[in-house]
Amino acid sequence: MRAELATDVAVLKGKGVTPGLAVVLVGDNPASEVYVRMKVKACDDAGFYHESVRLRTATTETELLTLLDRLNADSRIHGILVQLPLPKQIDSTRVLQSVDPRKDVDGFHPVNVGRVSIGDPTGFRPATPYGVQQLLLRSGIETRGKHAVVVGRSNIVGRPMAALLLQDGPGGNATVTVCHSRTADIGEQTRRGDILIVAIGKPEFISGDMIKRGATVIDVGVNRVDDPSRKSGYRLVGDVNFEQATQVASAITPVPGGVGPMTITMLLYNTVQAARQWAPRSH
Numbered sequence: 001m002r003a004e005l006a007t008d009v010a011v012l013k014g015k016g017v018t019p020g021l022a023v024v025l026v027g028d029n030p031a032s033e034v035y036v037r038m039k040v041k042a043c044d045d046a047g048f049y050h051e052s053v054r055l056r057t058a059t060t061e062t063e064l065l066t067l068l069d070r071l072n073a074d075s076r077i078h079g080i081l082v083q084l085p086l087p088k089q090i091d092s093t094r095v096l097q098s099v100d101p102r103k104d105v106d107g108f109h110p111v112n113v114g115r116v117s118i119g120d121p122t123g124f125r126p127a128t129p130y131g132v133q134q135l136l137l138r139s140g141i142e143t144r145g146k147h148a149v150v151v152g153r154s155n156i157v158g159r160p161m162a163a164l165l166l167q168d169g170p171g172g173n174a175t176v177t178v179c180h181s182r183t184a185d186i187g188e189q190t191r192r193g194d195i196l197i198v199a200i201g202k203p204e205f206i207s208g209d210m211i212k213r214g215a216t217v218i219d220v221g222v223n224r225v226d227d228p229s230r231k232s233g234y235r236l237v238g239d240v241n242f243e244q245a246t247q248v249a250s251a252i253t254p255v256p257g258g259v260g261p262m263t264i265t266m267l268l269y270n271t272v273q274a275a276r277q278w279a280p281r282s283h
């Protein structure tokens, strides 16, 4: 997919358009710093114009909104990403609504949420669930008529994931169950999934006995657990017990190296899509 992107970028540059992304990070959440660094590097590798803006933890909502006004008006910038979570004095909903929907490459603006919800292909699809859908499609895993069980109902992953799997078309047409923290007997639900997608942020929450034999398991969780034997002091584990799951599942994504890198790739895709909307038509 990165190679496909390189071709797309070359075509756009031939038309005088260099995809441009602004990455905004407020505060010093260590995981966010890692993700943002990876995104900026991916932009560099892909030949994008990019601007990364770091704001201190005490940034006011007004300061952030002023920055977004500037980025919304900047013609070099086709995509704007405000890394979440934001410090608590800032109202995330207001911030996400202040990104121009045409530059909302995260797909978090209500206009894009609505478009994805009604199956309008012009809406930006949030990078993580979009990446999961591409993983399934490009691994030849049929979703049509299958029972997909999504664990987690966040706005970033669970809800848009369910919307994408429900859409009519490739990577869609699944029967979808969404589980969450108030679901009674969650194992009873997860065991029904031909495709099990887990995004709840609880280390190794899904044990082998919660998985249907032969299922495809997509582990969206990236959790840091203490590990004194590592130089960093921690290691990464998913929301799924990988060892147990491999005994039961027919396919599974690892953590790290699974959904995370796909998320970054789809962010680049969405930025190219955004840039195309500004490029002169070839016919």
Ligand code: L34
Pocket: 034, 035, 038, 081, 082, 083, 084, 085, 106, 127, 128, 156, 222, 236, 255, 256, 257, 258, 259, 260, 261, 263, 264
């Ligand atoms: N606005 N906020 C906004 N957009 C997003 O799309 C995100 N997300 C989530 C958190 N906040 C966001 C991300 O970028 C999660 N996320 C993300 C992106 C990349 C990776 C994980 C989460 C990733 O590449 N993880 C590596 C391991 C990285 C490490 O060493 O910690 C992996 O291989 O899974």
